[in-house]
Amino acid sequence: MNPPTRLIGLREDAVLAWADGVLTITHPFGTVTARGLTPGIAALLQELPGTLADEDELAERLLAAGGTSQEVALFYLALSRLRPVLVHALEPLLRVVPIARDAVFEPPALSADDTVRLSRFALVRRSGEGLILESPLSRHRVTLTEEAMPLIAALGRGVLVKEAPEALGHLVAAGLAGADEAEEEHPALRAWEFHDLLFHSRTRVGRHDQPFGATFRFLAEEPPEPVAKPLPEGPAVELFRPSLDAAAAADPPFTTVLESRRSVRAYADEPLTVRRLGEFLYRVARVRGVFGPAPGMPYEASSRPYPGGGAAYELELYLTVGRCDGLDSGVYYYDPFGHRLIRLPARDQDARAMLATASVSTGGTAQPEVLITMTSRFRRMSWKYSGLAYAATLKNVGVLYQTLYLVATAMGMAPCGLGSGDADLAARTFGLDWATESSVGDFLIGGAPRVPGS
Ligand SMILES: Cc1cc2nc3c(=O)[nH]c(=O)nc-3n(C[C@H](O)[C@H](O)[C@H](O)COP(=O)(O)O)c2cc1C
Structure with missing residues (x-):
């Protein structure tokens, strides 16, 4: 050649x-x-x-x-x-294109007998009409032709520099391939998993050239997902609406709540009542009002006790109830507008699997009474945001966790956030399409056990 x-x-x-x-x-x-x-x-x-x-x-x-x-x-x-800001092409194989402010393109000092391998963070994917090679470690993107593919495939294992000196020089200069084991030995890099580093690099600015922020990329094409999820069919359970004045009078002071908050994985002998569950959900997650569209916000938004990026409130709550006084065991959707639960036709074995998975997340410590699973109606966020939509959703999950923790603590309940759940199982249990709305957070709640001596 x-x-x-x-x-x-x-x-x-x-x-x-x-x-x-x-x-x-x-x-x-x-x-x-x-x-x-x-x-x-x-x-x-x-x-x-x-x-x-x-x-x-x-x-x-x-x-x-x-x-x-x-x-x-x-x-x-x-x-x-x-x-660093030039496009470097090797016709007919590839083109190296800068994509970020601090792009580096340093032709490396390679010996003919050095072996070069693809970075384990590099990926090849289709973008527009062609294939691209990119990596969160590189501030360049490489566009590839079919002629380059045998080389890219061979780079999975390693290629001697003398077999393709120009192409390897370009890939190493752009930070997509390397001549040594530096990546495996680097204390910070070896700790990053492929998907985490890619997610990190693309969900903040500075390392890519993709549209970012509130771009409203689907504004001209389709309406946003509605502020309220269309209600699933099923029997409704109206929930108790507390007086917020009475709740405020009964609550411990804020600092006491904050300082006494703990994750609790054991429950009282008597189960939580549906009345307390109603008060809890009302104080954490009900819709306080709907507003918009407004200038700069071409969609309907809502107000709730916890904050949410863009007031889009893409998170939905589902309850898998193992034990609750006044409420049948089973699976429910929480309607935050009507403050009621809608019973879903979930299979018993799926409901049991949801509770069992949550228990595993606590190392088998908790025998869950009520599992709250948060799902995301992703398109509520991606209609508005480019780049950060999913990252913002996970942040929204975090603030909802904290609100669940604080209200539960104020009410003397047993709260515990969970780090993971089974999104496929949740989609099956709740009757959802995984790509449209799937689970992003899990939280256990129950009656707090009596503290010995108190
Ligand atoms: C995002 C997040 C994920 C968590 N994941 C789990 C979990 O999977 N299992 C568990 O038993 N506790 C989990 N916890 C609870 C933490 O272990 C707990 O908050 C931490 O140990 C501090 O203790 P404290 O909450 O009692 O102050 C999680 C908490 C958060 C905020």
């Missing part, structure tokens, strides 16, 4: 401005400036967005236009300084 052709370019969306002897290159993720260039060099660089060119041919054009050898030397110096 012929050696691939090295070409350089700039991203199509790079905007170049030449003023007062300073060339400014602006990308969606940041700006770099190059000083001390000649107008001829600036004019050549201004041709680069969206195209690919051979460095030496550009230099020859500089000479042909009357440039001096010093100007050519200055041109090569400018390219080496701008290397």
Whole structure:
């Protein structure tokens, strides 16, 4: 095979401005400036967005236009300084494209007999019309052609540098492959799992060029998911609505609640009553009001006792009841608008499996009375947010946990957050489509055991 052709370019969306002897290159993720260039060099660089060119041919054009050898030397110096923001192509194999402000493209010192392997954080996926190779450790994205695939496949195990020096040089320079075991031995990197590091890199800004934040990407295409989930069919159980004045008068002071809050995995001999469960859900999760659409918020939102990103309140609560005085054991959906439970036609073995899974999460300590499972109607968030939708949902789960903890503590109940649950089992139990609405949090609640001596 012929050696691939090295070409350089700039991203199509790079905007170049030449003023007062300073060339400014602006990308969606940041700006770099190059000083001390000649107008001829600036004019050549201004041709680069969206195209690919051979460095030496550009230099020859500089000479042909009357440039001096010093100007050519200055041109090569400018390219080496701008290397991190250039597109580096190896035709016909791959293109390395910068995607973040602090992109690094350092041609590595590789020996012919070094073995290079793909980073264990790298992934190949379809994006738009083609395949891309990317990694949370890289501030570049590599677009791949079919000709590159045998090499990428071989890089899973390792390829000698001398077998593909140019391509391996580019992949190592962009941080997608490595020549040694550094990644396995790095104390921080070895602790990251593939999916966690990818999630971390893509759900905050700084390391990617993807749309981010409240972009309302589906605004023109479809309405948002409704503020209220359409109620499932089933018998309704109206819940007790407490007086908030009476609750406030009976509650311990805030600092006492905060300081006495504990995770409790044992329960009172007498089961929790449905009246207490009603008061608890009312104080944690009911809808206090609905508002919007409003300027900047083109959707209906709601107000609840716990905070929620964008007031979208994508989280739904389901109760798997093992033991509760006044409420049949079974599976229920909590309607936060009507403050009632809707009994779901779940199979007994699924309900038992939900409680058993929760018990396992406590190391077998708790024999759950009531399991509260939070699901997310994901499209409530992804209709509005790009990049951070799922990360925000998990944060919403966290604040809901804390609200459950504090209200339970104030009411003298036994609360315990759980770190994991079975999302497939939950979808089956609640009759949900996993990709549309699946479980993201689990919480146990029951009557607090009497503290010995109190
Ligand atoms: C997000 C989260 C996940 C948790 N996961 C579990 C769990 O899976 N099993 C469990 O028994 N406790 C779990 N807990 C409870 C913690 O173990 C507990 O909060 C921690 O040990 C501190 O004790 P304290 O809550 O009594 O102050 C979790 C708590 C949180 C906030």
